[in-house]
Amino acid sequence: MRKANRIITILIFIFLYAPMAVLILASFNTGKDITQFEGFTFMRYVEVFQDRSLLTLLGNSLIISILSSAIATVFGTFSAVGIQRLGPKMRKTVMGLTNIPMTNPDIVTGISLSLLFVFVGSKMLGQRNSLTFWTLLIAHITFNLPYVILNVMPKLQQMDNSLVEAAMDLGCTPTQSFFKVTLPEIMPGIISGAIMSFTMSLDDFVISYFVTGLDFITLPVEIYNYTKKQLQPKIYAMFTMLFLLIFVLMVVMNLLQLRQEKADRARKGG
């Protein structure tokens, strides 16, 4: 039984990674066609760094994802503390509200926000160009917030409230007790919320596609425009580099976590 599961698991991983292997291989191809490997070259990687517009697009994506996840993390953490203190009925309503962008298909979230921006921008404010950098940022913050809330809330619920009370008894103000006791305690939730919203934001195509204007375009949206025509092979080189970057980041994060756990175990054992 276990042997059969092992074989299925291996096959599934091949299935998951084969298309990415094709893309990585295509990044070393001298030919333009993804299906014909004509010869080996590093030229595509040089082209990426020569292409100003491609680097600008990547920069745009990074600006939006870093800004939106940072804002959502701070905003979401404070909000989670507030939600935690709400009465049960109100809390349930607010969590229902939080679940709307999580449950709604991305296409509906994107369209509803774009209609709101266009409605307010053109009908109420009379602007011609109502989709800008700011509307894109608002959209990203909006779909990032629930990830932060849903990661921080469980940590807040698990936390021992007597710790906060003890801190206050020892003379902390509520603000001090938040920063000295609550914040370190819920930090793992905050970090995973931040990482999750950053990656969601970096890779988001569907919502950005509908709320993005002409003056600020992110990489996934432009890749979509590229895929309508013949794709330039340097895109594959970019994909390969991003793949490596994310792979290394994930391995490092895993190793750090393992070391942390080992340290925790040693501390508990000793």
Add this chain to the structure above:
Amino acid sequence: MKKNKSVLLSAPYILWMVIFTLIPLCVVLYYALTDVETGAFSVKNMENLVLYLPAFWRSILYSLVSALICLVIGYPVAYYMAHCSPTAQKFLYMLVMLPMCMSFLLRTLAWVGLLQDTGIINNFLDMLGLPRLSLIRTPGAVILGMVYNYLPYMILPLYSIIVKIDHRLIEAAEDLGCNGVQVFARVVLPLSMPGILSGITMVFVPAVSTFYISNKLGSTDIVLIGDIIERQFKQGDNANMGAALSLLLMILVFVCTGIMNRFGGDEEGGVPV
């Protein structure tokens, strides 16, 4: 006193979410109920929804089939992962998550390269002297694209539930005379139900609303509801009809997830993250 103050921290959030999730949905409703040319109140868009019912049914069918395939092939993977050493579990979890972080547009495009008539698979078959297959532009290719893209959304919630199953329950069942199949059917499977339900929801929702996968891997007569909505907004310029379609799609998704949550009895909304 202190309690009241920290409650206030939730006010900006509630305001933000009302402005940027609830009000936009009202705007969608407004557009759906107005005429595209005159801007006057009209139920024309709602009536025209009937024209798009075949695309709706097709989307539902394809995404349900995809979700079931994901469950059948994802379950053994999640089960295997859950019974590895903790270090291996972490590593495998990372490997399942990694594709989710990479551009799904390019990954889908790679499938075009694999499946097309002069693609990698067909070239390979040619080399072996086998006849070429027509793989792309079929319903199967669209379902394959959905399964490929959303399989991690099935594996991860399944894994996080299976890994928590108390091993003593399985031993108890074995002691009481269950064979392997019985242990699985009577203990492991019922206990993994929450993971199964959230996995199905997490595959179904993005699959039913996709437009890129069917666009690239399907033929022109395999039109899904996501394709139609995208065209209304980006090409057809009938945003009002698109709004009506989005509204129906949203209701469909909320009804489906509602049913799933009812089965699961999960109160907090159950999105495993």
